[in-house]
Amino acid sequence: MSKGDHVFNNIVAKVNGAFEAGFIAYAREKLASGSAASAPLGTLIHSRAARDDWMRRSMPRTSSLLAAFRDDVALKNLRESLQTATYLGEDANNETYSMHAQAFQDAVIRLFTKIARTRSYLNEGDLTPDITRVRKAFFHMTRVAEDPGALQRLLEQVQGNARERAKVEAAVQVVRARLESAWGACERIFRTAAAELLRLPRS
Incomplete structure (x- = not known):
C-alpha cells in the first residue's frame, strides 16, 4: 500500500522550514x-x-517551544494517521496552501531580518507589527491546511x-x-x- 493522501497538510514541517x-x-x-559577535553564526548557516x-545553548526557551510544537500529538502523530489508502497526489501542496505557506515563510524571513537589524532589546517593540504579520500568515495557512477531497475519500x-467512522x-x-x-x-x-536573539551578547 502506498503512502496515502493526507487530510491535513503538515503545519509542523512548514513552521520548522520557515523558522x-x-x-x-x-x-x-x-x-x-x-x-565580531556574529562570527560564530557562519558555521550555523549550512548545518542543521x-x-x-x-x-539549545543560546536560545533555550525558543528551542523548547519549537520542540513542543514538533511533538504536538494532534498536529503530527494524529494528523499522520489520517490518510487514505491510495495516494492520489491531490493534497500534498495544493496551490492555495502553497501560496499561504510561502507568505508565511516570507513573513518569518522578514521578521528575522529585522531582528538582525534591530540595535537593542530596548527596541523590541518595533518588531510587534512583524510578529503580528507572522501570526496572521500562519493563521491563513492553517485555514487552508485541510484537503476536503482527501477527507471525503477517507x-x-x-x-x-x-x-471506525466515528x-x-x-x-x-x-x-x-x-x-x-x-x-x-x-x-x-x-x-x-x-526576545532571546536581541539579548545575545554583542561582543
Whole structure:
C-alpha cells in the first residue's frame, strides 16, 4: 500500500522550514554587518545539527517551544494517521496552501531580518507589527491546511464501519481544534526567538 493522501497538510514541517529559513536569513544579515559577535553564526548557516546545538545553548526557551510544537500529538502523530489508502497526489501542496505557506515563510524571513537589524532589546517593540504579520500568515495557512477531497475519500473507506467512522471523525475534530489554536503557539515561538536573539551578547 502506498503512502496515502493526507487530510491535513503538515503545519509542523512548514513552521520548522520557515523558522530555519528565517534563522539563516538572520545569520547572513549579522555576518554581513561584520560585527565580531556574529562570527560564530557562519558555521550555523549550512548545518542543521550545529543550529540545533547552538539554539539549545543560546536560545533555550525558543528551542523548547519549537520542540513542543514538533511533538504536538494532534498536529503530527494524529494528523499522520489520517490518510487514505491510495495516494492520489491531490493534497500534498495544493496551490492555495502553497501560496499561504510561502507568505508565511516570507513573513518569518522578514521578521528575522529585522531582528538582525534591530540595535537593542530596548527596541523590541518595533518588531510587534512583524510578529503580528507572522501570526496572521500562519493563521491563513492553517485555514487552508485541510484537503476536503482527501477527507471525503477517507470517510468513504470507513463508511461501512460505524465505529471506525466515528473514530476518524473524532480525530479530525481534534486536529481541526488544534489548528485553530496553534496560532498562539506559533506567535510565542517567534516572539520568544526575537526576545532571546536581541539579548545575545554583542561582543
